[in-house]
Amino acid sequence: MVKKEYDVVIIGAGPAGMVAAGYLEKTGVSVLVLEKQFFPRFAIGESLIPRCMDNFAEAGLLEDLQKQNYQKKTGARFVKNGKVVEFDFSKKFGEGWNWTWQVPRADFDHKLAESIQKRGVNIDFGAEVVSAEWESKLWNIESKDPDAVLSRITSRFIIDASGNGRVLAGMLKLEAPAKIYDHSSIFTHIKEEHRLQGKEGTQITFEIIKRGAWFWYIPFSNGTTSLGFVGENDWFHTFSGSKDEIFKQMLDQCDFYKDRFSKQEYLFEPVKLSGISKNVQLLHGEGFAMAGNSAEFLDPVFSSGVAFATESGLLSAKLVARQLSGEVIDWDKEYTEHIQKAINVFATYVKEWYTGRLQDIFFTEDASENIKMQICSVLAGYVWDNKNPFVRNHDKAIRNLHDFLYPEKFQ
Secondary structure, rough: EEEEEEEEEEEOOOOHHHHHHHHHHHHHOEEEEOOOOOOOOOOOOOOOOOOHHHHHHHHHHHHHHHHOOOEOOOOEEEEOOEEEEEHHHHOOOOOOOOEEEEHHHHHHHHHHHHHHOOOOOOEEEEOOOEEEEOOOOOEEEEEOOOOOEEEEEEEEEEEEHHHHHHHHHHHHHEEOOOOOOOOOEEEEEOOOOOOOOOEEEEEEEEEEEEEEEEEEEOOOOOOEEEEEEEEEEEOOOOOOOOOOHHHHHHOOOOOOOOHHOOOOOOOOOOOEEOOOOOOOOOOOOOOOEHHHHHHHEEEEEHHOOOOHHHHHHHHHHHHHHHHHHHOOOOOHHHHHHHHHHHHHHHHHHHHHHHHHHHHHHOOOOOOHHHHHHHHHHHOOOOOOOOOOOHHHHHHHHHHHHHHHHHHOOOO
């Protein structure tokens, strides 16, 4: 058995884990990353939002990422019944980045990991965490490699950034009911041989099929495109057949995109995920913090996943570094309150998307430009700006605006 000692063990080498590792490396904290899979590996969550860029920069990762020529994302389009609405991040309320990327995650996550490894951080790929016990202010962790060789690691802190693996959440029985309705998703990739020029071939677009179902189009700079559907389970249950057949049936309901993609061959059999929303009872405990999807995932509709992952990964790393230097940290105040604020804001927007209120607001011609800028700032991920009334009063602002615009619709 191999024995190792580190200040911090990070479980998972996705964006949350790599941002945490990048920040901790800069502070001189010893870090080991345990990653069950080998990279490159497929992952969903291919559309970023601008808030991510702040976090990549602070973790020292932005420069390497900028060399990769990923597809620039300057906003988002929404399509419904032939009507197109655009949100331009350069026309948002407040400060912050005006662009980000659309990324094939297999390559993107691999580049993040390579950037961290170049800085001397150890990443054990193929390392599955089989146990973790907290005793005498230390974690005793056992991992095994694909040959079943065990390693025993001691650490003073664990950041669980294991994504949908949710390692600590499972071991410590921290799973909690999801905050969002039970939705499913199905997705695949295609190679666009004759991609359209301009925004039609570069900008992420969401087509609303019905109130509780929508389609995504995410083009990458390498010529590959991600296509997918998200919807309420009742809608998914109206389709039958193989996954290929179900995907084609769903595509036939897309007025805007069906002709463009109906004859495309899929690069892999569509992947279906059920119960996509995730939640935990606690975001931190003695000697550990949950980051990224291991803590929370709401819904793909506003591409908040990687922003939440990098925000929680970075903040947990900052607090761990301070704690290891001897400072007493109020994790409830400095971590849970900050992260929960983002969860609450985005949860409101996701819920109001599926009630139809936010969809109505997006497509109305009666909302002021200032209101659209304030909503755009939320879509860009700046959900801590209390100067923005659509952040500060998120639980009331959308409903009140909708009642004003459509006074009889939900009476």
